[in-house]
Amino acid sequence: MKRTAVFTIIAFTFLSFSGFSQESWKAPESSKSTKNPVSEKKVKASAKKGAITFNKFCIVCHGAAGLGDGPGGKALTPKPANLTSLKVQDQKDGEIFWKISNGRGPMIKWGPIINESDRWDLVNYIRTLKN
Ligand code: HEC
Structure with missing residues (x-):
């Protein structure tokens, strides 16, 4: 009885973990209407700042060109x-x-690590990676 319970827990943990990672990742519907606070005029400068933050925190996994081919990934x-x-x-x-x-x-x-304005700079930088 006890053994079955333990097995069930392990199986569920495994299944939910592997299932979790394969499901496509969707941001909540409400996030779609969150407005980018950076004005059109400042978007270039923002993306430039975003590149610096990207090279500090993100490049290790996402790679220099954002292809997802960094050594850490x-x-x-x-x-x-x-x-x-x-x-x-x-x-x-x-x-x-x-x-x-x-x-x-x-x-x-990254919310607790990178401040909000720097995170918007990252979004604006990611837009420049579109091929
Ligand atoms: C430790 C490795 C790692 C680092 C560092 C990292 N990421 Fe990621 N990132 C991932 C992985 C893995 C995924 C895919 C997650 C998933 O689909 O469950 C991902 C997904 C994303 C996505 C979502 C893409 C989609 O599918 O919609 C964005 C955007 C993103 N990362 C941006 C960043 C930014 C910006 C930084 C730097 C602040 C960063 N990442 C740093 C590993 C990393």
Whole structure:
């Protein structure tokens, strides 16, 4: 009886963990309407600042060009996202901002680490990676 319970717990933990990482990652619906606070006039300067933050915190997993091929991501499941891809670029600024802020699995929750304005700079930088 006891053994079955332990086995069940282990099986569930394993299944939910592996299932979690394979599910596509969707930001909550409400994040779509979060407005990018950076004005059109300042977006270039913001992206430039974002590049500096990216090279400090993100490059190790997402790679220099954002392709998801950084050395720190090689052993991760799921792999770091290809930020140049349509899958990412088709999302609203608010969704990308939400994902950076909240993280999932090996993708770090950056909200408590990088301030809000710097996170918007990252979103604006990620937009320049669109191919
Ligand atoms: C430790 C490795 C690691 C670091 C460092 C990292 N990421 Fe990630 N990132 C990931 C992984 C892994 C995923 C995929 C997560 C998933 O799908 O569950 C991801 C996903 C993302 C996504 C979501 C893409 C999508 O599918 O919509 C964005 C945006 C992102 N990262 C931006 C960043 C930014 C910006 C930084 C730096 C502040 C950063 N990441 C740092 C590993 C990392």
